[in-house]
Amino acid sequence: MEHKIDLIALLEYVDPAYLSYQEWVNVGMALKYEGYTASDWDAWSRRDAGRYHPGECFKKWTSFEGSAAPVTGATITQLAKDNGWTPRGGRDDRDHHELGWDDEIAGDYVVVDKRWIEGKEIHEPAVWNPVQQLTTYLSALFESTENVGYVTETWQNEEGKYLPTKGAWDRTAGELIQRLNQCDGDLGSVLGDYNPEAGAWIRFNPLDGHGVKNENVTEFRYALVESDEMDIEKQNAIMRELELPIAVMVYSGGKSLHAIVRVEAANYDEYRKRVDYLYNVCKKNGINVDTQNRNPSRLSRMPGVERKGKKQFIVDTNIGKASWAEWHEWIEGVNDDLPDPESLKDYWDNMPTLAPPLIHGVLRQGHKMLIAGPSKAGKSFALIELSIAIAEGIKWLSWVCAQGKVLYVNLELDRASCLHRFKEVYQALGMPPRNIANVDIWNLRGKSVPMDKLAPKLIRRAAKKGYIAVIIDPIYKVLTGDENSADQMAHFTNQFDKIATELGASVIYCHHHSKGAQGGKKSMDRASGSGVFARDPDALIDLVELDVTEALLKQEENKAICAVYERFFRQYNPKYLEESVSQDDLLSAHQMEEHAKRAIYNTEQTAAKEEIKQVLEAVRGRSAWRVEGTLREYAKFEPVNMWFAYPVHKVDTVGSLKDIDPEGEAAPPWKKATGKRKEKAKEERRSKEDEFTDAVANCNMGEPPTVKDLQEWFSSTGKEIPERTVRSWVTKYGFKIDRNNGNVIVKSDEYNGNDHD
Structure with missing residues (x-):
């Protein structure tokens, strides 16, 4: 099967020991959906020796009946990417794994490969000092005037699990530190007694003293990174490898570390975006963060107390980058696959080879x-x-x-x-x-x-x-x-x-x-x-239709007819073609038809005429096109003219379409201006002609006037009009002087309204 090797190869990146039960089941459902076998799932599951049970995969396999929203191979692809696999093109050329089913080709913020990273042990403090533990935590995270939320009282749910109450929120870090230093090691006298089976909790962002909800948070300074799906040593190593800007790291007394990470957001919206980014980076590098910890008012484990016989203590402070901005820039830089700037000098005499x-x-x-x-x-x-x-x-x-x-x-x-x-x-x-x-x-x-x-x-x-x-x-x-x-x-x-x-x-x-x-x-x-x-695109090829004239179509029909007859002559009477048909005749449909009457038999003539009917239909059915282009890598080419004669395009090699304009071709600006000037001149000319005609009709009380009558009529406006001007108007506007009738001006019979300029 084409895809089997792909998914099995990708599962090499996914360790079942680090998956939740549902994720493990999802892998099985994805394998079945994509056509793999229960044995494939079983062989991979054996890698989790602690949870593997022989026969379990085969039993569950039969229960995967499919659904309207099936789990597909994309699930395995994503798990592989979360654990260090990168798509082709984002890794070394020697790695030949193919892309997964629905891969997006994008940066994945992968920094570490958890398969190869060595765990880093944590150690309890050599001297147990609860007061020092808690005061160190408060000093690292809070200003002295900021209110701190904490919980020492608990309650048990139906499953017997200890859960925190709302606790206290109206005391400042400075007040707590002062009282802790005076309590003689008795945290209970300051905070209230806690249940050693449950431990105690503390909030890592300052509050306004009126509650413990998100709206009571006054500074969106820190976020909690915590996961209980990986052993403690690996959590510690990966968090350090990721250079997370951790202010304080606390061991929870259970299965996880609590890293209080600087996010330094200006408001709640920015906090959410930064936490999403932080959690995404953690997930891509193998830490499946408990997403319930997103809230800025979230509780974390309080250092300096005990829980079921284990101490909750500070592992380290000020780990990784010093600030969110520095860490964010570093993460983006690590995953930035953009090339570095290059000096032209380095390549001037050794230019890279262009793509063919x-x-x-x-x-x-x-x-x-x-x-x-x-x-x-x-x-x-x-x-x-x-x-x-x-x-x-x-x-x-x-x-x-x-x-x-x-x-x-x-x-x-x-x-x-x-x-x-x-x-x-x-x-x-x-x-x-x-x-x-x-x-x-x-x-x-x-x-x-x-x-x-x-x-x-x-x-x-x-x-x-x-x-x-x-x-x-x-x-x-x-x-x-x-x-x-x-x-x-x-x-x-x-x-x-x-x-x-x-x-x-x-x-x-x-x-x-x-x-x-x-x-x-x-x-x-x-x-x-x-x-x-x-x-x-690097090259744009554009097709625009040409406005083919009837005259051009007639020429094309003539060529098509000539081509048919020439082919028949070559087939049935080549000697006649060579001896009796001139070059001029080869270009004339009429002459070729006349030659056909003498050169080929009636049956061939009939066949030729039948073929001519078909080619004439084809000529009328084809369209003409001009190919233009805009190129990035090459010089601009001269437009290419072609015919589209279904089903192919044929380049016009003889230049028939060279002078044909595209459909809807607009005149060039200079031509538009010339046309406007001509139209305006015509309008002015018609206006003056109408004025002159009115003068002829009216200046002599309706009788045909003389040149003198018209001269006086136009001069009456105050501007003297010379006789020669009147005589030119007579000719220009279609009149004549009847010299037999005393210089009387009448309409010329030859005048047709054309421009006489």
Whole structure:
């Protein structure tokens, strides 16, 4: 089975002796869910010699019947991570364990490996001085004026367990220290007598003197780290190895140490966040902290008293880092896998090797590429063509591809349709399937999950396959968050980085354009949603549709007809083709048809005409596209024009589409300005023409006027108008001077309203 070795290997990191009963059971349920055997669970459980009972695993195994929310292999993955295992890429290259079922690839704050750490013993004080124990504790944690909460009185529950009462909370640390120093060793005279079977408790954060709840805490200074699931010596060693900023460490007189850790929070909200962070780090390093201890008003064991014959005493003070800030920075630093800054001088004469190209001039291996375009651009077909080009080591559109294995992640088509589509594209390209073993298809229609969940599953399956490219089609099926949100899309696209980094393979995916005409936009601004889509990948390939004219379609039809006849001539009468058909004739559908009447028999002519009908339908059914790009690693390439003739794209090598504008192409700014000026001039011209026509109609009481009449009419406004200006207006606005009728001005019959400037 594919995954069996994975889980058994991960269980090497999980010691059953340190698990609770429920965690041990969860491991068994996870193994059964993932298809393992009871023997696997039994063999692992034997490592806990103290609790192992022969036959118990097999008996419980039969009771695991499954549920609506099953325990899966992810449980074992998490336990392994909690105990020192790190995913591939986060450990030394010599460690070849694969990723677990649902692994997230992230920092785990792992500092120690508890399997190898040696325990550190604790020792009772050589001289038992209860007063010194308690005064040391109070001095270490409290200011003299701060109120201290403590409990010496207990009660027993139904199980006979001793539990603390609310105790006292209205005395200051200074007052308690003073009275303790005067009590002659009798703690009971200061605090009240305690039950030596139960011990006594004390709170580690100061109170306001009015109660013992969280709201009564005045300073969120400390948190309690305590766990009874590990032997005392290992607890002591791990806490020290973690450099926890411990103010005081107390032995509880039972199965645990109580570490009072500096968190130094400004308020309750910050306290909760810091305690969660602290507990997470502890858990990742093998200390399963009792989460009931989260509260800032929590009780801890009081040093200087006895419990069931064992002393509760201070193990040490001021352990680890001096403050929360120092410790937090240290933890982040230990787990910071970012590289250190490098001096350019060190590499100037010995530059690192660049990643080899996957698509020459466009994309390197291990980098990311986005193909953007509208729904009818055939993006999926373009990705299948690219898969084939990589598998066969041939050209994709205008670019040569490196040869290697490619994984095509199909999220949209049903399995049969996807497989048929690959075969159809191979055949349409005229490509023999020599290297189809280089193409793997992962069919996930109906089974897709969000990208942050898909990424680790993909990495686990692809880790040892040697893919040089992973193609994901389409991404809307795995999109998480709002595509218009920059931060959410940054998180989404980061998953592609993880795949590329883990596999060393290029990640290629497609996305749709925003609504509306795209011709006037830059290629980077056409993809729908946040600009992160366009700016994140190393290469952006954008497809925009060209507005094909009827004249161009006629030319393409002519070419198609000529190509059919030429092929028939070569097959049935090649000698005629060589001797009787000129180069010009080869470019004329009419001439080729005339030649066909003489060169081939009627049956061949009929077959040719039938094929011509089909190719003409194909010409009318295809669309034209321009490929533009924005590249990070290479210089910008010249736009590539191509036809999409289902099911493949064919580059326009003859330049038919060179001068065609994209659909919705907006005019350049200079052209827009020129157009506006022309329109404004036309409006002004029409306005003056209307004014002149009114003058002709009215200046002589409705009779046709003379040049003199018009000159006087326009000069009456105060500005003298020369006669020559009036005469130019006569011609300009479509009138004429009838010299046979005393210089009378009438409308010209030839005037059609065109611009005469």
